[in-house]
Amino acid sequence: MTELKFINRPGEQGGPEASTGCGCSPSFISVGSKPAGVCCPSPTVATGTGKAPAWIKGTIMTEAGAVPEISVNLTAEDFIGHARCRISAYRNSYTVPPGLYTAGSPDANSEVFVSANYKLSFDALRSSLKGINAWVLVLDTKGINVWCAAGKGTFSTEELVGRISSTQLPAVVRHRRVIVPQLGAPGISAHKVRQKSGFQVKYGPVRAADIPAYVAAGYKASREMREVKFPLIDRLILTPMEIRPALGYFLWYAAAVLLIFGLQPTGILFRDALTGGMPFLIFGLLSVFSGAFLTPLLLPAIPSSSFAVKGWIMGMLTLYPVERYSSLSVAGSPLLLVCVYLFFPVASSFIALQFTGSTTFTGMTGVRKELRLALPISISAAIISTALLTIHKLLQWGII
Amino acid sequence: MRYLSGIATIGLAGERCTGCGLCAEVCPHAVFELRNGKASIADRDACMECGACVSNCAFGALSVDKGVGCAAAIINGMITGGEPSCDCSGGDKKGSCC
Secondary structure (H helix, E strand, C coil), X not given: CCCCCCCCCCCCCCCHHHCCCCCCCCCCCCCXXXXXXXXXXXXXXXXXXXXXXXXXXXXXXXXXXXXXXECCCCXXXXXXXXXXXXXXXXXXXXXXXXXXXXXXXXXXXXXXXXXXXXXXXXXXXXXXXXXXXXXXXXXXXXXXXXXXXXXXXXXXHHHHHHHHHHCXXXXXXXXCEEEEEHXXXXXXXXXXXXXXXXXXXXXXXXXXXXXXXXXXXXXXXXHHHHCCCCCHHHHHHHCHHHHHHHHHHHHHHHHHHHHHHHXXXXXXXXXXXXXXXXXXXHHHHHHHHHHHHHHHHHHHHCCCCCHHHHHHHHHHHXXXXXXXXXXXXXXXXXXXXHHHHHHHHHHHHHHXXXXXXXXXXXXXXXXXXXHHHHHHHHHHHHHHHHHHHHHHHHHHCCCC | CCCCCCCCCCEEXXXXXXXXXXXXXXXXXCXXXXXXXXXXXXXXXXXXXXCXXXXXXXXXXXXXXXXXXXXXXXXXXXXXXXXXXXXXXXXCCCCCCC
């Protein structure tokens, strides 16, 4: 009955949906005898055999039962998890169970910080609560970070109100306030939360790292704390997940290039595929490099406010020196020359456009406007380049 | 850092504004300023249409064509014929966006 069970280990498949339906406490806190219709009556805390995650220090008893206490110090394991999130799909299952937690030794007057159940978001919060006694209310955002979840509607008024109720927060704290990260605001209507739950929403700073300063200032966020920035380091961290999908498409592209260049009237020649296709393979990699890495990295320094134009400029700047001054030059064939300069900067431009989804400042209307122009241009460039390449092959074969 | 200018769809109905200042508080790009006890749009081009101000205005004074400024999501919407959508927004399906 009192076996400690932890259903949603961070990193495992299953996600928050797999948690037991109650929602009062995270699922590794086992619930004692559970009368029908009553949610989580005085849960019994297990000392049992199951494994709680390393970031759980213990539990404290509250009016609403046992609440797990979280560590405010990140470990090597946490940092490894964060790194994996930045480079792979690992982030899609990097979750913590929604529910109520404690940091330090809060009492009925302590503040409640709200977070998402993406462990990267949760870790940013808990590591910023050193020396602060507070409650932490984790919403079920399906493992998505606060800002994106707010935009998609999982970090929402309904979820917050529901979680306040299911965790019996009104019995745990005497006051009626929750501190919501400012970037959760697109999903929250503060006045509706108040109507439905009686709790006042106070918006905390954008960055969890500013929480100590926010608390020290008497729970006031400065203008500086309210603004979203997008410094070089933030952009750099995002580039691996720009490069990866682009390289995925590159593999298909590479296969097509090798096929086209290897194709001879006598069959497919591997040597021709490599020698003829090499410039196109390298130029393709350059497009990925300029669109998915250089453009995000140098973003504010590149002329134009359009991502498509920025990507095109960087594509041209990387292509030109290599095509012009290396052994990969295609200057011998005017057809290929046009094809190369038509296609690769546009490919870089298209890849750069994908970065709009990761930035902190692009709006839907703007991206839509860019796409209305960039998509037809990209598609036309691809079609014309393919046509030019085909004519080149036919000339090579002496058919025309 | 600035995106395209002159296109943000943010709108403010001044007569409904009570000057509570919550819009200025939740805006991540300092679009609003409080002037003479009322909110005003001081920096329209900085708006990224996240909708934080709209959902937190208890008086219905603000409007915006809210959505994700993400090329992949918008192309996704064009293909499916629906609203711009990332894979991760739909129920149990978890995609890899943002």
